[in-house]
Amino acid sequence: MRNYFIDLLTKEAKSNNKIMLMVGDLGFSVVENFKEKYPKQFINAGVAEQNMTGMAAGLASEKFHVFTYSIANFNTFRCSEQIRNDIDYHNYNVTVVSVGGGLSYGALGYSHHAIQDYALMRSFPNMTIYAPGTRSEIANCMKQIFKSKSPAYLRLGKTLPKNLKKPNQPHDYAPGKWTKILECKNRESKKCILTTGAVIDDAVKMQKKEEFSNYHIYSLPIWGMKYKTLQAQQINKWDEIVTLEDHLEDGGFGSYILECNSSIQKVGETKIKLKSLNKNVCNTVGDQDNLKEHFKFAH
Amino acid sequence: MKINSSVLLSKYIKAYTLKMVSKAKASHVGGGLSISDLLAVLYNNILYFDSQKPLLESRDRFILSKGHCCAALYATLALKNFFTLRDLNSFAQFGSNFMSHASHKVKGVEFSTGSLGHGLPYAVGKAVAAKSRNKKWEVFVLLSDGELNEGSNWEATLFASHHNLNNLTIIVDYNKLQSLTTVEKTIKIEPLKDKFESFGCYVSEVNGHDHKELKNSLSKTNKKNSPKVIIAHTVKGKGVSFMENRVEWHYKSPDKDQLEMALNEIGVSL
Numbered sequence A: 001m002r003n004y005f006i007d008l009l010t011k012e013a014k015s016n017n018k019i020m021l022m023v024g025d026l027g028f029s030v031v032e033n034f035k036e037k038y039p040k041q042f043i044n045a046g047v048a049e050q051n052m053t054g055m056a057a058g059l060a061s062e063k064f065h066v067f068t069y070s071i072a073n074f075n076t077f078r079c080s081e082q083i084r085n086d087i088d089y090h091n092y093n094v095t096v097v098s099v100g101g102g103l104s105y106g107a108l109g110y111s112h113h114a115i116q117d118y119a120l121m122r123s124f125p126n127m128t129i130y131a132p133g134t135r136s137e138i139a140n141c142m143k144q145i146f147k148s149k150s151p152a153y154l155r156l157g158k159t160l161p162k163n164l165k166k167p168n169q170p171h172d173y174a175p176g177k178w179t180k181i182l183e184c185k186n187r188e189s190k191k192c193i194l195t196t197g198a199v200i201d202d203a204v205k206m207q208k209k210e211e212f213s214n215y216h217i218y219s220l221p222i223w224g225m226k227y228k229t230l231q232a233q234q235i236n237k238w239d240e241i242v243t244l245e246d247h248l249e250d251g252g253f254g255s256y257i258l259e260c261n262s263s264i265q266k267v268g269e270t271k272i273k274l275k276s277l278n279k280n281v282c283n284t285v286g287d288q289d290n291l292k293e294h295f296k297f298a299h
Numbered sequence B: 001m002k003i004n005s006s007v008l009l010s011k012y013i014k015a016y017t018l019k020m021v022s023k024a025k026a027s028h029v030g031g032g033l034s035i036s037d038l039l040a041v042l043y044n045n046i047l048y049f050d051s052q053k054p055l056l057e058s059r060d061r062f063i064l065s066k067g068h069c070c071a072a073l074y075a076t077l078a079l080k081n082f083f084t085l086r087d088l089n090s091f092a093q094f095g096s097n098f099m100s101h102a103s104h105k106v107k108g109v110e111f112s113t114g115s116l117g118h119g120l121p122y123a124v125g126k127a128v129a130a131k132s133r134n135k136k137w138e139v140f141v142l143l144s145d146g147e148l149n150e151g152s153n154w155e156a157t158l159f160a161s162h163h164n165l166n167n168l169t170i171i172v173d174y175n176k177l178q179s180l181t182t183v184e185k186t187i188k189i190e191p192l193k194d195k196f197e198s199f200g201c202y203v204s205e206v207n208g209h210d211h212k213e214l215k216n217s218l219s220k221t222n223k224k225n226s227p228k229v230i231i232a233h234t235v236k237g238k239g240v241s242f243m244e245n246r247v248e249w250h251y252k253s254p255d256k257d258q259l260e261m262a263l264n265e266i267g268v269s270l
Helices: A002-015 A032-037 A049-061 A080-088 A117-121 A135-147 A200-208 A225-236 A253-262 A279-283 A288-294 B006-024 B029-034 B036-046 B067-079 B086-090 B119-132 B151-162 B192-198 B211-218 B256-266
Strands: A019-023 A042-044 A065-071 A094-099 A128-130 A152-156 A179-182 A191-195 A216-219 A240-248 A271-277 B061-064 B139-144 B168-174 B202-207 B228-233
Touching (some): A002 A019, A002 A094, A002 A152, A019 A049, A049 A065, A049 A080, A049 A094, A049 B119, A049 B151, A080 A094, A080 B119, A117 A152, A117 A240, A128 A135, A135 A152, A179 A200, A200 A216, A200 A240, A225 A253, A253 A271, B006 B029, B006 B036, B006 B067, B006 B211, B029 B036, B029 B067, B036 B139, B061 B067, B061 B119, B067 B086, B119 B139, B119 B151, B119 B168, B151 B168, B168 B192, B192 B202, B192 B228, B202 B211, B211 B228
Parallel strands (some): A019 A042, A019 A065, A094 A152, A128 A152, B139 B168
Antiparallel strands (some): A179 A216
16 A cells, blocks of 8 residues: 555645655665655654654745644654644644554554554544555545645555455545445445445455345445535435444544434434444454454454 | 834834733733844844735735743834734733734734744744745744744654755744743753754844844844844843743732833833
């Protein structure tokens, strides 16, 4: 995912000299090509995320479109007040890019488990969360990010889905809009699994089980506080929605959908179930697949 | 109002700061008074700006990192015609843009602050932007001494020095008092000059109330290849005898009688 992201950013930088890529001393074997091609648009801020994020706001105030790149929680939680005050409050054009969303770095322990980041990012009024799950979603998220002039959080997982044979590649991505990933056999079904982020494979596996064979798979890759009002209409179409995210339940994506549902004028009753990471994952180390299996994620 | 001397400007900044804080029953008057001379010299003699075009591209950028002392900045901007002196009446009132921590919603204020340790990294970002586009404008950032407890300042100083940002001037309002007691008793920062020098900065120490010294040190010719640091030795509550060097004026608001006494000492009637 990160390689595809950097390819798209490198292409954009060719025609847009306002792009500035800042890294927090990370990105080995990922960012070198960008740095070589556009050295004036690349800054290694060192292991200093507070300064990197404050500087990003300063650069954005001078009309740069800044990308702050790091892994896991380093460019989110470590500098959360800089994101809150310096970037979000001033509505600056800064995209915080965290690679290793969810349990991508599961074997590296709790410091590297990015499983509370949605909770943080969705509490900022101007922030748009971009959590792509497929190649097409990455491309479209980046297209939206390049167009946008406001704060963004791009959460990248480790790998693209392997279980999705024919990925749906629609062209009508828009913030707050659900995208169809995979229909179930019963096309008339009023049930769906709604994902965000790099959990498409998990949803496909779920759908293969009898219990969920009657559920379509949709994703919502672009969301946030600004797009809550767009959810009512989409939620109301369904009898049942199962949300799926590689994040803790509290403050996460499912909670977001529940909040949207609780504030809408209901036509019918939509049943919403939340599937997220078990909080005990915090005390366990292991690679992503093992951790997910052990804690029965998406079961 | 036409004020041509920095000394007269500083008196009016102090007077309006006192009046605003008193009216709003707000805090931080002591720190406002300690930076009034600095602001007067900066806005009268150093910074390039056009108050009618607050976002003029070629302006110098000034960032008040110690945002709690914004009353003095708002007063300075009003006295320099960014908006009217009457606008200051809404300071810290319901619905006003003149919040009691520096607000970018006020014309001429580059950046909202209030949480310490945010102004310098932001200023460094602006200095990098100017360098990368070969712009001649400069960046000035005013920090408090207690604020230097925040690690983000030292991250930013390392970066600024490494990248030879000689278009950046860091001013420390060194009034020796912080929130509960002296800086010395809280977290000592001496030897401060040595600290900044060891980080690679070009450092000078001045009397932060002596306008001649301030003009000399702030004048923009920095021929060194490193960021400039000015340690301005100041007095918290400067100019009002009963406020000088007293921690309580970090919090208290002068009542009507105290305001009158203070204005008498400053020597300005409003």
